[in-house]
Amino acid sequence: MPTLQLAEITHANRPAQLPLLSKLADILATSPAVTHLMVRGSLAHGTADRLSDVDFVVGVHDAQLPSFVEALDALMSIEAGALLPGWRDTIVADLGGLGMVFLVPDDGRLHQIDLYLAPASRIPRLRETVSTAVILDRTPTPAATPDIAVAESFAAAFIARPRTCTELLIEHLVLAVLLHKRIKRGQRFVAYSEWHRLHTATKDLIKTALAPASQFWGWYQLREEIAVTPIGRACLGDLDAAISGPAIPEGTDVNAAIERVLALVERACPQALDGLHDAITAYRTYQELV
Amino acid sequence: MDSTLTALAGQIAQLDAVDSAQLERMRHEALTTQAPWKAEYGAYQSGGWWTTSLMNASGDAADVTIGDCAARPTGLLGQMPATAAFLADLGLNFMWVRLARLEGNAFLWEHRDYDELDQVERHRLHIPLHTNSSAFLVTSGTKVHMAGGRIWRLTPTYAHGVCNLLGPARIHLIADVYADDAYRRLARRPALHPAVAEPLPAASQTVLAERLETARNMATLGYTEAAERMLLRLFYTYALPEGTAYDLIAELHTSLGNMEAATRWDTAKRRLLALTA
The missing domain is CATH 3.30.460.10 (Beta Polymerase, domain 2)
Structure with a gap:
């Protein structure tokens, strides 16, 4: 041979x-x-x-x-x-x-x-x-x-240790990278799971920013605790928009979710972006969001 | 223009605008043409600085060690018609023209350029082709991002440094030119728009002590070079008195009992900042 x-x-x-x-x-x-x-x-x-x-x-x-x-x-x-x-x-x-x-x-x-x-x-x-x-x-x-x-x-x-708003924002950015990978591979079940994690992170971000002393568990009592101010109502509107989307996202849904969360952070806890502006610009460039 | 900005404009200034459509064509050429990029390594940089020549003495794009000459186009420029047309339209007396690529997470550390002894008046022009907001120059405690769309003139006699923190790679067209009427026309109205000069915050003694402690922790773990680089990077985050980053590294090594390294960094500081005393 x-x-x-x-x-x-x-x-x-x-x-x-x-x-x-x-x-x-x-x-x-x-x-x-x-x-x-x-x-x-x-x-x-x-x-x-x-x-x-x-x-x-x-x-x-x-x-x-x-x-x-x-x-x-x-x-x-x-x-x-x-x-x-x-x-x-x-x-x-x-x-x-x-x-x-x-x-x-x-x-x-x-x-x-x-x-x-x-x-x-x-x-x-x-x-x-x-x-x-x-x-x-x-x-x-x-x-x-x-x-x-x-x-x-x-x-x-x-x-x-409880997560800070900055950590929860970073969680969104990481999960979005994971989700794009699942979508490209056609891993629908994992995409479903991580998409739910992303929405949960959005909920956690809103609670951390606007109801840090909340006594309620998980998704309970969000309206009663948070929808009592214009900022609170706007953030819950974002969360409602997030969970009203498809169960399994397309790439455009993930990108829209990230932009929505960034706007939410600007509104509810802008200090979470301190020192991260260039990183987010670079993130958008690498993810071809610009 | 306030006095700080006026002084800064002597170091870095915006000249004429570049046509956006032409800039896009040049950017496309810079990003797609196969070029013989040459790495330059030196004491004053982290690595990640690459150049290739478009006009030089030999006509060979791989020849990147600049010097006085009557520059002629390299073979590489022959493959970049939009860039060649742009340079021709400028009508300048070129000494050397290069593309320079600064990768993400790359730094030219705080340094002062030696003033050459000869009497020939020349100037360095930068035309940003591909850049990002984390790529910037720092001088006098001020951060300047050279945005695309302009010709920039650099005359850095102050201590300065350049970085591309996060990438993607920054690509500039850099032209060293001899002063003549065409240059004087181009440079007739140097300006520095206040919006492009961002003063860095001052670092309190507490902040510097915290950063030094973090560096000491890294060095204790065995990440000594990373600890040094962390301190060097403070120059890009805070407005520091000249040479502070080098002093902090020497202090780090002194506190760890490594007097040889402390002396080495003190010597490096003197060399990089061209200090005579």
């Missing part, structure tokens, strides 16, 4: 995200606080398409988890060029750590970067339950009990 020279074609068909994955891995691995780097999702399993996200599990020394999380937004902005502060991932399963999602421009378009930060002490159990490709393994000596407690209490407090 002749020897086929497939290296060139293999290289040409490698996932488009591979250079970005490699760059991010280099950035993260620079710190000795990082004990493990694992790739999960489609890039780990060879099923990636050009829309696939880059999904890392990052093991961090238990005692250093708080300072690592504190530095992460600045690190991702400075070293990776992330457009916005990370979104605290509320979709990812609880594996003993915390998830952050960043939007990083690369090669002219936005990429979704998922980072799941796990205390090193949780990594062995995590590896038993989640399929990953390990690209860095600096297994440390077992963490001391107080260090484990530091990481656990930090992660629990981080997840439990």
Whole structure:
């Protein structure tokens, strides 16, 4: 049988995200606080398409988890060029750590970067339950009990902290990127789920801005609490418009939702846009909204 | 024009408008023509600064090290008819013409250009072809976004820096020209519209202390270069006294006990800001 020279074609068909994955891995691995780097999702399993996200599990020394999380937004902005502060991932399963999602421009378009930060002490159990490709393994000596407690209490407090208007705005922007991906792939059920999450984020944004001390759960008593001023009525009008759309959106519906939310933020909590104007302009450019 | 703006207009000024349809054609050419972009790396930049020549001494687009010459068109300009027509219409005495691409998340750090010793009067013109609001120049604590639609003149004798925070890539047509009657006609009414000059806020000692603490946390985690870059980027966020970003980096290293790095950054500050003392 002749020897086929497939290296060139293999290289040409490698996932488009591979250079970005490699760059991010280099950035993260620079710190000795990082004990493990694992790739999960489609890039780990060879099923990636050009829309696939880059999904890392990052093991961090238990005692250093708080300072690592504190530095992460600045690190991702400075070293990776992330457009916005990370979104605290509320979709990812609880594996003993915390998830952050960043939007990083690369090669002219936005990429979704998922980072799941796990205390090193949780990594062995995590590896038993989640399929990953390990690209860095600096297994440390077992963490001391107080260090484990530091990481656990930090992660629990981080997840439990109420979201600010800025964080909820960023949640909309990230979910819109996810939704465009689902629509292009024809993933109708996931699109339905994320579309509902986006509307829920709009509701949460309105409540955070206009009824921060609300005693009511979820979607209850919105009219009684919020539709008592012109701003409140206008915001609930926006929410009504959002939920009156199709159950599964088209791309134009997602874009309209983002523009509606940006107008809502300007009206109800303009301080949430502080420092984000250029990022939102860039977001619109990368998403071809302008 | 107030005195601050007048002083700033000596550094950066708007000259004539560029026809919008012609600008669109030039932008299309700049974004689509295959060009031999050459990376330039230096102590004063983060990476992400690329140039390619349209007019130079050799006619080779890959020759990007500028110097005095009677410029002739490169092969690249031959593939860009709208740009060639624009340059011809200006009727200037070109020394060198380049396309310059500054990628997203790229910075030319705070620096002062050395004044060349020769007596030849030349000027640098920028024609923004593809830009975004996060791409701007900072000088004297003021942020200037060079918007498209104008020819801009840069005469940066003050300490200054340029950035493209978020992208997409910024592409400028940069023409170095010798002063002659055509140039003087073009530059007859330099202006700087107040709306394009945005004063940056001052940074309180508390803010600087917080940023230094964040940098120290990053460096302690092992992200020392990121910590340095975070401090360098303060120049684009706050109106700082000259060299403050470099001083903060030296202070960071001093606090971490790395006196060699502190000295290195002090030396870099003197070199980049052309300080003699």
